[in-house]
Amino acid sequence: MSTVYLITAVVLIVGAFMLLYRALAGPTVYDTILATNAIGTKTIVFVTLLGYISGRTEFIDMAIIYALITFITTIAILKYIEKGRLD
């Protein structure tokens, strides 16, 4: 079973590499934001998988905080783009 988790985790990392390329090369700022957001969602699942690989399921607490924080960061970035300010 742990091989399955490992393969999934590796696929996630490979996907993150592709997204990182898009974040750097992306012609518009929105491509960068999109790719960053997608990497963020991948890390959420990645943490959970790491917990299952090493047999410590309390890692899921981390996944919850990642989900919330990625969301808030994305909103902050978008507000900056849209309004040019944060408050």
Place this chain on the structure above:
Amino acid sequence: MHWNEVVCTVLLALGCVINFSGSYGVLKFPDFYARLHAAGKTDSLAQVLILLGLVFVTPDVLTKIKLMLVAFILLIVAPTATFAITKAAHLDGLRPWTRGGRQ
């Protein structure tokens, strides 16, 4: 293998395929909206599939609930972020790509 491990493996494999196709789409598609389509849809689905797959192999009820909670948060938060990105891009005047090149 027990049946729940089989279910988990199938769901994880599906998640992997969708995940990879999404990332590949973000890498290859020609314009922002197409890439958004690839990322936005696959992201929620693939991650939720993987999390659901893990639910099947978890013995502990609290952990199961937490996994479902993460999936639920993802299902609410990820589309919202995608929506916000789209709207910002649209308001910014980004137009979709067409076959004849940019209009």
Place this chain on the structure above:
Amino acid sequence: MNAVVLIDTLLLLLVTATAVAIVEVRSLYASSILTGIYSLLMALVWVNMHSMDVSFTEAAVGGGISTILLIGTLVHVGREEKPIKKRLHVPALVFTALTGAALIYGTLDMPRFGDPAAPIHHYRVPEMMAQTVGFVNGTPGKQKPPEGFDLERYRRFDGRVTGPIPADPTDTAWREKSILQTEGLIVPQVRAAHEPHAEPGHHLHPPDDFNGHVPNSVTSLLAAYRGYDTMFETTVIFTAGVSLILLLRRPRREGYLQPGAVMSDQVILRVVTKLSIPFILIFGFYVITHGELGPGGGFQGGVVLATAFILYALIFGRAALYRVVPPPVSDMLTGLGVLIYSGTGAVCMLLGGKFLDYSMLNPELPGDGESLGMTLVEYGVGITVSMVMLTIFNQLAEERST
């Protein structure tokens, strides 16, 4: 290859790629976003090493709030880096190369990754990890050592594994099992049998006790064993907040309550924000309270609480935030956190113990007293941290409108 090592290698490659990208990218804006990604990935590396508390902090502080604050800075400094002439600066190159070489030379002395004979695995840490966890009631003093525990042998043990390396490399407990086979029952057990102090009131804390009566050894170390350190760390954060207020805050009439830009015209954002804010707040309190049982604690929980308020300000504008948490209230709460921390210590003194000797809070059940004291202290830290973070955000935003 071991699963941990494989994932570590891939993650570190990704981290390095991100770091190079941060330096290379021209737009400051893209590099701030990439800093957030860098923090998330570093947090993953730490998760992989099982240091959950560090990872938690990195995710909350590095991935969350500092990205937001960096973007707040961009509002003032602009989005593009100033163009510089690209030419080779030889002394700088030599200096950097030498520093790098020295650092790499320094790592040669370090134990290899996952080495069971590394000092961390057999110098003091096993004692900390093997505290009388969950020891909340019963007679004062230490738990009895289990049957078959050889104290002399444990004290002599140098941590070297001589037994067979198991076939399954993913078995994380192989070291303990191997030592158990060759040495007998010494490692995962309590290094017990301290001579109790004769002095009344101190017999609960022999010299080597780390106050480890709460399951998360990190929290127990931070709040009890190094309680003074943590208190002064909180004070440093408090001082930073106060200095910021003294330096940057304008008087009330000079545009202090200008309405900010709002995003509440977007229905979806508004609804999702309203749905998620209570949840984030509850989660923040959970992280603070649960710090003694699992990963988390005051610093992380405080940052999570602050992000909830910041999300509110992002969507509904700063004026709305000021209606919820007016600046006088946040200023007062900043001080209140430090007061709670040091007050807990003072109460322990009044009850006849030492400063921050939490077991005095409940002399019959010292473990309970420690739990209570640590929870109070964590709440103090959490309140101060969250309010200082909020103040930083507010001041960054206010600068623009005046």
